[in-house]
Amino acid sequence: MASSFDLTKPIAIGSDHAGYDYKVDLVKWLNENGYQVSDMGVYENKSVDYPDYAHPVAEAVEKGEAAFGILLCGSANGVCITANKHQGIRAGLSFQTDVAQLIRQHNDANIICIPARFVAVEYAKQMVDIFINTPFEGGRHQTRVNKIACS
Numbered sequence: 001m002a003s004s005f006d007l008t009k010p011i012a013i014g015s016d017h018a019g020y021d022y023k024v025d026l027v028k029w030l031n032e033n034g035y036q037v038s039d040m041g042v043y044e045n046k047s048v049d050y051p052d053y054a055h056p057v058a059e060a061v062e063k064g065e066a067a068f069g070i071l072l073c074g075s076a077n078g079v080c081i082t083a084n085k086h087q088g089i090r091a092g093l094s095f096q097t098d099v100a101q102l103i104r105q106h107n108d109a110n111i112i113c114i115p116a117r118f119v120a121v122e123y124a125k126q127m128v129d130i131f132i133n134t135p136f137e138g139g140r141h142q143t144r145v146n147k148i149a150c151s
Contacts, residue, residue, distance in 0.1 A: 012066035014040035014053035019072025054082035069111035076115035104134035
């Protein structure tokens with residue numbers, strides 16, 4: 001199945017300290033699978049503020065500079081809330097493969113947020129793979145997605 005994302009563009013990825021190790025593993029895995037990655041940090045496992053890394057990922061997706069985004073933090077809530085402050089961003093928190101599929105199919109999510117403290121890294125890779133390869137269904141879901149943005 002072909003991805004509905006424009007994979008000629010890089011995948012933007014960012015994390016705080018809690019997601020750092022997963023981010024390193026995901027960047028390596030994505031590169032090994034032929035994807036371009038734009039790593040927005042954090043670049044060492046040292047306590048940081050998650051918005052400092054969520055905003056650049058959301059901005060890259062929002063401006064069309066990235067195919068989509070991946071954000072990681074301990075619970076994924078902080079990065080998800082931050083990313084969703086940007087118009088045109090639909091960040092979804094995923095903790096199961098079924099959720100990764102549904103945030104694409106039903107919500108046309110363009111950033112997947114993964115809770116590094118609650119899922120295994122191999123499971124995170126499975127969720128990202130499903131996220132990449134699941135198309136948005138449109139139809140009744142498009143009507144709902146159209147109602148998300150605040151004007």
